[in-house]
Amino acid sequence: MFSSKSAAKRRFQLVLIKPSHYDKDGYVVQWVRSTMPSNSLAAVYSLALGAAERQLLGPDLPIDVIAMDETNTRVRPQAIARQIKQNGGLGLVGIIGVQSNEFPRAVDIARRLREAGIQVMIGGFHVSGCLSMLKELPADIQAAQALGISIYAGEAEEGLDEVLTDAARGELRPLYDHMKHLPDIGDIPSPPFLPVDFVRRTIGNVTSFDAGRGCPFQCSFCTIINVQGRKSRYRSPDSVEKILRWNYAQGVNRFFITDDNFARNKDWEAIYDRIIKLREEDGLDIRFCIQVDTLCHRIPNFIDKSKRAGVTRVFIGLENINPANLIAAKKRQNKITEYRKMLLEWKRVGIMTYAGYILGFENDTPESILHDLEIIKKELPLDMLEFFVLTPLPGSEDHKVLYEKGVWMDPDMNKYDVEHVVTAHPKMSADEWSGIYQAAWGAYYTDDHLETIMRRAYACGINLRSLRTVLFWFSSAVPVEGLHPLQWGIFRIKHRRDRRSGLPIESPIPFYARYAADIARKVTMVAKRWRHLTRILNKVEADPNARLYMDEALTAVADEDSEHMDLYTQNVAARTAVERERRVAAKTGNGHVTNGNVANGNGKNGHDEHGHDGNGHDHAHHAHDEPHPAEPASPLV
Ligand code: B12
Numbered sequence: 006m007f008s009s010k011s012a013a014k015r016r017f018q019l020v021l022i023k024p025s026h027y028d029k030d031g032y033v034v035q036w037v038r039s040t041m042p043s044n045s046l047a048a049v050y051s052l053a054l055g056a057a058e059r060q061l062l063g064p065d066l067p068i069d070v071i072a073m074d075e076t077n078t079r080v081r082p083q084a085i086a087r088q089i090k091q092n093g094g095l096g097l098v099g100i101i102g103v104q105s106n107e108f109p110r111a112v113d114i115a116r117r118l119r120e121a122g123i124q125v126m127i128g129g130f131h132v133s134g135c136l137s138m139l140k141e142l143p144a145d146i147q148a149a150q151a152l153g154i155s156i157y158a159g160e161a162e163e164g165l166d167e168v169l170t171d172a173a174r175g176e177l178r179p180l181y182d183h184m185k186h187l188p189d190i191g192d193i194p195s196p197p198f199l200p201v202d203f204v205r206r207t208i209g210n211v212t213s214f215d216a217g218r219g220c221p222f223q224c225s226f227c228t229i230i231n232v233q234g235r236k237s238r239y240r241s242p243d244s245v246e247k248i249l250r251w252n253y254a255q256g257v258n259r260f261f262i263t264d265d266n267f268a269r270n271k272d273w274e275a276i277y278d279r280i281i282k283l284r285e286e287d288g289l290d291i292r293f294c295i296q297v298d299t300l301c302h303r304i305p306n307f308i309d310k311s312k313r314a315g316v317t318r319v320f321i322g323l324e325n326i327n328p329a330n331l332i333a334a335k336k337r338q339n340k341i342t343e344y345r346k347m348l349l350e351w352k353r354v355g356i357m358t359y360a361g362y363i364l365g366f367e368n369d370t371p372e373s374i375l376h377d378l379e380i381i382k383k384e385l386p387l388d389m390l391e392f393f394v395l396t397p398l399p400g401s402e403d404h405k406v407l408y409e410k411g412v413w414m415d416p417d418m419n420k421y422d423v424e425h426v427v428t429a430h431p432k433m434s435a436d437e438w439s440g441i442y443q444a445a446w447g448a449y450y451t452d453d454h455l456e457t458i459m460r461r462a463y464a465c466g467i468n469l470r471s472l473r474t475v476l477f478w479f480s481s482a483v484p485v486e487g488l489h490p491l492q493w494g495i496f497r498i499k500h501r502r503d504r505r506s507g508l509p510i511e512s513p514i515p516f517y518a519r520y521a522a523d524i525a526r527k528v529t530m531v532a533k534r535w536r537h538l539t540r541i542l543n544k545v546e547a548d549p550n551a552r553l554y555m556d557e558a559l560t561a562v563a564d565e566d567s568e569h570m571d572l573y574t575q576n577v578a579a580r581t582a583v584e585r586e587r588r589v590a591a592k593t594g595n596g597h598v599t600n601g602n603v604a605n606g607n608g609k610n611g612h613d614e615h616g617h618d619g620n621g622h623d624h625a626h627h628a629h630d631e632p633h634p635a636e637p638a639s640p641l642v
């Protein structure tokens with residue numbers, strides 16, 4: 006817990022909690038160190054500190070702001086209730102950035118606080134997404150309101166003051182709906198920030214902030230466009246500099262920029278120029294992980310400036326290699342003919358790539374997925390691949406359509422973590438679908454392919470030790486922990502009494518016996534996998550020819566690729582996509598479909614032939630930084 010508290014008599018207690026969610030046995034997913042600090046928490050925490058400094062509630066009622074992230078800190082509702090009462094009884098618990106899979110846990114925390122008479126409010130993507138897309142409030146949100154929990158939909162930048170004033174009067178409304186107005190975040194006085202003690206509870210020396218919000222595209226599975234809008238809103242370079250300097254001053258110098266697509270942040274270049282100045286002229290050693298789209302290489306200077314700005318890891322929303330699937334999901338901006346060019350460009354500057362890959366589009370079957378993975382391994386020069394189950398996330402068009410048609414979707418929101426199958430698929434049974442999700446990790450991260458990834462990286466000048474940590478993380482999370490790498494952490498903590506409401510509290514002996522056996526099993530697996538990766542790394546480094554390594558994926562893009570590469574010939578949809586790009590290239594007179602000149606030379610700054618102003622990635626939000634010699638590397642950022 007971190008607090009801005011100072012001594013006084015009656016003090017308003019504002020407690021901000023980023024909740025976790027439940028594992029399959031109903032225990033809270035929690036770690037000694039979690040992966041990264043939450044930007045949602047940083048955003049609201051900083052706004053709240055600003056309100057405290059401005060004495061929003063008057064000089065006689067100071068505000069203490071206390072923040073906690075449940076993925077690394079135990080939440081004790083009774084202790085919170087006590088603290089509020091000891092400070093005069095005025096307070097609010099804000100449950101922050103609640104995603105759909107965290108909503109059941111958020112309500113369980115809130116229920117106990119409500120029983121103790123504490124005011125509670127829930128905000129974040131689940132409630133915002135439902136309010137933006139559905140005609141009526143879904144049952145789970147209504148049930149929360151029935152417990153006296155207040156709901157906040159939309160962004161807090163222009164609404165938090167009103168909430169605090171209402172809470173100080175004890176007059177919170179059941180619903181605050183800010184979905185219709187998206188605030189300007191350009192130069193707000195309190196951009197995202199978390200104190201260093203907070204960062205120390207996570208892996209590495211990384212924090213996160215959003216340099217912008219919104220995405221111009223229309224992918225049907227996406228929630229972001231319906232919550233944050235399709236227009237790019239961004240922080241000014243001054244504001245970004247402020248965030249960087251605040252953090253640098255407290256010793257934090259690695260950053261995950263959470264924009265779903267930094268390449269489509271309209272001010273990316275001015276922001277990069279400022280960062281480059283901070284690095285090259287002012288001597289700040291700062292590094293970044295960003296998320297981009299598969300056309301980012303077509304934006305003049307983007308990749309070279311990423312390098313100069315200290316980007317070391319990049320997440321790319323690849324999603325699928327079957328054009329029929331991409332079109333069905335309205336992800337037209339993803340063109341298979343650009344994938345190799347884009348990945349080779351990142352390789353050229355020695356930046357590590359992570360791609361998100363969604364399983365369960367309408368044409369997918371277990372066989373087609375395994376087949377596609379073999380093509381990716383052979384032909385795409387990609388480092389990490391991470392898998393997601395296609396999920397109708399509340400807030401997405403897919404969810405809205407199924408909801409309105411009354412199609413069955415699993416009512417348990419805890420499962421909406423893009424790792425569980427929650428609705429039916431036209432070609433796969435639920436078991437086949439979840440089976441292939443589990444199998445995909447093993448199919449991509451085979452021993453042979455781990456070595457190939459390292460060999461390709463070594464030949465491109467990527468730091469192998471840093472890559473080993475990331476490969477370890479992404480190849481081990483599912484087999485070791487049964488959780489997605491984005492949810493993994495260091496050393497799992499389980500509290501016997503912190504169990505999902507409705508499930509019994511187990512007696513100590515079986516609970517601790519299982520917990521101990523689990524830890525022993527995981528430690529053994531982790532040690533084995535780390536040793537294995539180290540052996541591969543040593544083998545690559547010991548090879549005198551390793552720098553000269555070359556394979557099909559690393560070969561420069563050429564016209565004849567479209568004749569022989571499986572990526573372009575594997576099915577009718579792929580061949581049609583190549584033909585279509587060929588026609589577009591001929592019309593615009595920009596050269597060849599599979600030749601990098603087309604993409605890089607048309608000067609259209611990433612606009613595609615539909616006139617879109619860019620495209621995006623989304624979900625997977627993570628990547629990595631070069632490790633500082635004296636500090637542990639973060640596997641995600
Ligand atoms: C960074 C990120 C992560 C990071 C860190 C989380 C974080 N919040 O920082 C990590 C890697 C950990 C992560 C993990 C996951 N993520 Co994520 N993530 C994001 C991402 C890209 C940015 C989050 C962010 O910073 N947004 C900006 C902040 C400022 O917006 P915000 O959270 O909405 O908060 C504002 C308002 O909602 C409001 N507000 C929020 N809470 C409250 C509370 C009160 C009291 C008030 C007044 C206001 C208020 O004020 C805030 C400031 O304006 C979003 C996409 C996006 N564009 O948001 C996906 C997103 C949130 N993630 C998503 C998912 C699915 C996941 C995972 C389940 C994926 C996985 N399997 O690994 C996991 C879940 C982790 C878990 N604990 O279970 C989905 C959630 C969709 C949904 N309906 O739930 C999103 C929307 C992406 C998508 N695919 O659609 N994620």
Ligand code: SF4
Nearest residue numbers: 220224227621622623
């Ligand atoms: S590109 Fe990504 S953020 Fe943009 S609409 Fe598609 S899924 Fe959403």
